[in-house]
Amino acid sequence: MQGSAFMELLPDMLKAFYETLYMVGLSLIIAIVVGIPLGILLFISDRGLFAENRFVNQVLGVIANIIRSIPFLILLVLLLPFTQWLLGTTIGPTAAAVPLSVAAIPFYARLVESSLREVSKGVIEAAVAAGAKPWLIIREVLLPEAKPGIISGLTITAISLLGFSAMAGTVGGGGIGDLAIRFGYYRYDNQVLFTTVILLIVMVQIIQFIGDWAARKVDKR
Template sequence: MLLDLVNEFGKAFFETFWMMSIAVLFAVLVGVPLGIALFVTREGMFFENRFVQQVAGTIVNIIRSIPFIILLVVLIPFTKLILGTSMGPTAASVSLTVAAIPFYARLVEASLREIDRGVIEAAESCGASPWLIMKDVLLPEAKPGMIAGLTVTIISLLSYSAMAGIVGGGGIGDLAIRFGYYRFQNDVMLITVIILIILVQLIQFIGDRLAKAASKK
């Protein structure tokens, strides 16, 4: 039984790692450009566009306002459409990705807002194009905040991934529900919680170190 339980833990953590890896990848690939778009289309910026700002901002806010457990259920038909199934870690990664993109996009936008406006104006006065400013000014200046935001996003996704077990998504949450809840094995539940706490602390430690290394201050 101990060997079976160890194997179950190994499988659960691999499933959690897999679904989170997919979500984090798309959060960065889509969330960063979306966050930049939300920032540069604001009033007073070089790509000011009220329509884009309102539409993109509204969509982001709507998705962020939906509790993740409800989002999991709402996206089941969409997940079946693109993957053919709503079960398993890959299917669960769809909901995680949809939740992660707007979440991280707002954190990227917040990091960009913290940049001293004078730095941007100085680059503009030197004749730098908007694209050059984004590449050589905005992204380098916002890098520490973006790394910190990604750390928060990963930790949030870890807690979200635990909920995926409720709808057959596998992973740590599924293990805790099957053994800790349905079979009344409280020791499994306790071990799962302790491991999650350790993982969160480790992720936060690494994220803080990377953000500090990227900071120029």
């Protein structure tokens, strides 16, 4: 890719970069809003916890595991009718954010649940013995204690979504994956492919750096 060709492609690269940030950002927000409460519910409804409910725990666990077991590209195709019904289109970054969100929610919920399991049961039992209400235990004990793990889980989810968003480009989702397919693969331009790969690597490194920094910042241990 010569200099002039690169400059001609630069607006498309900037657009693809924005679309990827938009897709990942939107689905990450939805994963936080839904995934954290779902992860908390999975944890506190488990055996021996203060809100034990085996039925709820098993139903939510099965649903989460089913969604997580489906490869993203297949999930993307399966959700096309739902995306069409919800948004009236299956093309573009907003449409791609629908399957990205569906994939991210159970993935992040399981990471939140795993982080909560690292909280000392003695601390939880002490709060229960003191007569603390479930909401107070969640807000004042579980979330503060598990905060570093929750942030680390968010970092992992964001990086996974970045990879998923590239796959969304294969079905018209836009973003860096779409750019790589249209200009790199279809036009046999390896330099475009290499450029998009480098861009994704840089984005992953930035996300990982910010996530690690934030996790260390809130870790009081």
